[in-house]
Amino acid sequence: MNYFQLSIAIPNDETRELLIAALSEQGVEGFEEDETTLKAFVSEADYQAVVIAEILQEFGLTSKLETIEPTNWNAKWEADFEPVLINDFCTIRAHFHTIPLTTKHEVIITPKMSFGTGHHATTHLMVAQMQHIDFKDKSVFDFGTGTGVLAILAEILGASEIIAIDNDEWSFENTRENIGLNNCHNISVSMDSIESVQQTFDIILANINRHILLAYMPKMYQLLNDGGTLLMSGLLTDDELMVSDAAKAAGFTVQGVFTRNNWISILCAKS
Numbered sequence: 118m119n120y121f122q123l124s125i126a127i128p129n130d131e132t133r134e135l136l137i138a139a140l141s142e143q144g145v146e147g148f149e150e151d152e153t154t155l156k157a158f159v160s161e162a163d164y165q166a167v168v169i170a171e172i173l174q175e176f177g178l179t180s181k182l183e184t185i186e187p188t189n190w191n192a193k194w195e196a197d198f199e200p201v202l203i204n205d206f207c208t209i210r211a212h213f214h215t216i217p218l219t220t221k222h223e224v225i226i227t228p229k230m231s232f233g234t235g236h237h238a239t240t241h242l243m244v245a246q247m248q249h250i251d252f253k254d255k256s257v258f259d260f261g262t263g264t265g266v267l268a269i270l271a272e273i274l275g276a277s278e279i280i281a282i283d284n285d286e287w288s289f290e291n292t293r294e295n296i297g298l299n300n301c302h303n304i305s306v307s308m309d310s311i312e313s314v315q316q317t318f319d320i321i322l323a324n325i326n327r328h329i330l331l332a333y334m335p336k337m338y339q340l341l342n343d344g345g346t347l348l349m350s351g352l353l354t355d356d357e358l359m360v361s362d363a364a365k366a367a368g369f370t371v372q373g374v375f376t377r378n379n380w381i382s383i384l385c386a387k388s
Contacts, residue, residue: 121164123157123180125173132176134238134379138353139172142326146285148237158185203241206248209266212298222273226264226295239350242375242382243267243324246348252276255319258340260311261329261351265292265304267322272301280314281306317342326351331363338367341387350382357381 127133133155137148144163149156159169161184173180200210207222240263247267252274259268262281271279281304283289289308296304311333319342323330330349337347347369352360354376360383361371369385 119161120185121159121161122183122185123159123169124183125155125157125178125180126153127155127178131379132178135353136172136176136178137237138326139175140169141351142328143168143172145169146287201241203244204248207244207270209244222270224266224269224273224295225298226266226269227291227298238377238380239324239352239382240266242350242377242380243322243348244270245377246373246375246382246384247271247274247322250274250320250346250348252320256280256317256342257320257322258282258314258318260321260323260333260337261325262292262306263288263324265295265306267324268292268304268306269295269299269301271320271322272303273299276320277303279304280316280318282309282311282314284308284310311336311340314340316340317345319345321345321347323347324350327353327356327360330360334363334367334369338369338387343387345387347385347387348382349385350380352381352383354379354381357383 136155140157143165145157145159147158200208200214200216202208202220205220207224208218208220209224209226210216212225212227247270252271254275254277257271257276257279259279259281262268262283265281268279268281281292286308289306292306317340321337321341323337341347357374364371364385370388371383371385373384375382
C-alpha cells in the first residue's frame with residue numbers, strides 16, 4: 118500500500134500539537150517534526166483529502182502532498198529514529214541502536230509506521246505513569262496497541278496476561294514483531310475492535326484519542342475489574358474536563374492528571 122506524505126509549515130509549537138491531534142483522528146498514522154515543518158503520513162486507503170484540507174484551512178495552513186512507497190518510509194523512519202529515555206525508568210530504542218543502558222528497563226522496537234515509539238508526548242506520559250502502577254501478576258488490556266510498546270513494558274513489569282488489540286494491520290504486524298524482539302510470552306495481539314473483547318482485566322491502557330475514549334468509556338468500565346486501574350492518553354489539555362466528566366459518569370474515580378507539553382494522561386480507578 119502506498120502512503121502519502123503531507124509537508125506542512127507550522128508557525129508555532131501550540132499549533133503543531135493541536136494539528137497533530139486533529140490529524141491523528143483522521144487516519145494519519147505517523148509524524149516527523151523539525152523546527153519549521155511537520156510531516157504527516159497517511160495510507161492511501163485512509164487519506165481523506167477534503168477532510169484534511171478543511172482541518173488545514175481551520176489553522177490557516179497549506180501542505181505539499183507526495184506519494185511514498187512503504188519501504189521508503191521504513192528506511193527514512195529508521196534513519197531518523199533516536200532512542201527515547203523516560204526519566205531513569207525506561208529506554209525505548211530500535212533494534213539497530215547500540216547505547217549503554219542507563220535506565221531500569223528497556224523496550225526494543227522495530228520502528229515502522231505504527232504510532233507509539235515513545236517520541237510523542239502521549240506515549241511518554243503513559244510510560245512515565247506505568248512506573249507507578251503495580252503490574253505484578255495482573256491482567257492487562259492494551260487498547261490500540263500501536264507498536265506494542267506499552268504491552269511489552271507491562272510484561273516487563275510483571276503482568277501475567279496482556280491482551281493487545283489494534284484495528285490497523287500494520288500495527289498488528291509490527292506489534293507481533295516487537296513482541297518477539299523483547300522475548301515476551303504473555304502477550305496476545307489481534308487485529309480487532311473493543312466490541313469483541315469479553316474478559317475483564319486488572320489494568321487497561323488506552324493511548325488513543327478523545328473521540329474513541331469517550332465512545333468506549335462505559336465499555337472500558339465494564340471490562341475493568343473492581344479495584345482496577347485505567348490509564349488514558351492521546352488527549353490535549355483542553356480535553357481534560359470532558360474526558361474526566363465522562364469517566365466519572367461511567368463510574369470511574371479520577372486519581373490524577375499528568376501533563377507534558379500540551380498533552381495529558383488521566384489515571385482512573387474502578388472502586
